[in-house]
Amino acid sequence: MKAVIIGAGLGGLLAGAKLTKAGYDVEIFERLPFIGGRFTNLPYKGFKLSTGALHMIPHGSRGPLAQMLKEVGANVTIIDSNPIAVIRKENNEIIAFHDFRNELSLTKQVKLGTVLSYSRKFKPRSEISFRDWVLKYFDDEFLFKLADSFCGWALSLKAKDVPAREMLEIIDNMYLYKGSGIPLGGCSAVTDALSGIIRSNDGRIHTQSNVERIIIDNDMAKRVIVNKKTIDADIVISDIGHFETSRLYESEDLEYSDKISNVKPSKGIKICLSSDEQLIGHSGVFFTPYAQRINGINEVTNADPSLAPPGKHLVMSHQTLISDDLEAEINLGLLDLQQLFPGKEYDVLLIQSYSNGWPVNRASSGNDNGNRTPVENLYIVGDGAKGKGGIEVEGVALGVRNVMAEIGVS
């Protein structure tokens, strides 16, 4: 069986590793000169920045991605963060994430326990947003701000744009898998290990190879056109999202076309800092609910000092894009950093922004359309088709798991 994979991002590489292991003849085509997509290292001034991700695996060494890496034999060391996360309060005090309940009145604490355990069992069926869901039970400014900070960091969305149902799935996964971790060597430790597995199983990965067309015959994908050459396929897996994939062939399924054109990618800004001294002191998430724009920050060199030159720290902040004025948004982020680390010296290395065709998440959480397409043997993986409750790369792994189940690869 010949599988053609479009895109060597994390989704394409995970699918490729699973399929080569199952005996498929796999050929992956990647448009860029390097593999890994938005999950690989970007060498910059001696630092290992990244093309996208903040070098963080949301559920650490026990999550769905870590599990799948083990299954395919990809050797990646994931350093679990301890503490997993902290919260910076309005008065600058820092508390452990799981102690956020103590910030509420005793009545609200009790209510939160009851509401959470009820709602996790009986997820809201309506389209109610996470913000409105919180508002329904609690009128509490701290909880609102924390919800926005969490959704902004993990999903690059405001709580009002995340369905409560999806957020409760995420909370389930947090109880189940815990979190978070940093791969030793950064993002590319994951994607390079996967490409190693694919190649050692005789799979082929071609860079600078743009897939221009998918040829459909009798509702089946028969071949793809890459740099003007034709490649036959028994199955095609696309790592570039539903919408971009649909532009490579003609579909008469109007309902599908309609559904996938409504999906909104999530936008965000990452600011990469270099510092001589520690700004955070651990590799967990530093949530900043009271900052104007920044949702959270991490300092990955506490897990892996090799991500920066000797004696330096690499600190990265993330913020959701709120308005369309990108420059104003960046300036607000920079101002936040000054206020969060008063008197500290750091240099701004690179400010990276993401939207539209190169977003934080191709389908914002709760907006996924599954992995199937109107074409029977054409599947979508990656962050345009995540599994339920899967935060970012965990969702990518869950989506790949769904596709493997559909085609009968265990």
Place this chain on the structure above:
Amino acid sequence: MKVSVECVGCGQCAAYCSFDAIIIFGRASMNENCIECGECVKYCPLSAITESI
């Protein structure tokens, strides 16, 4: 080099530029160090960079 409206400001081009010629602030722009070598073109995920004519 010319940068189109497709540019989102991801900075990939700047990291691969050998001449420190690309400034990123919401989008990419070239400074006077740029020698039009065109190396950045292939690193743009959105094909937003072209040679200026």
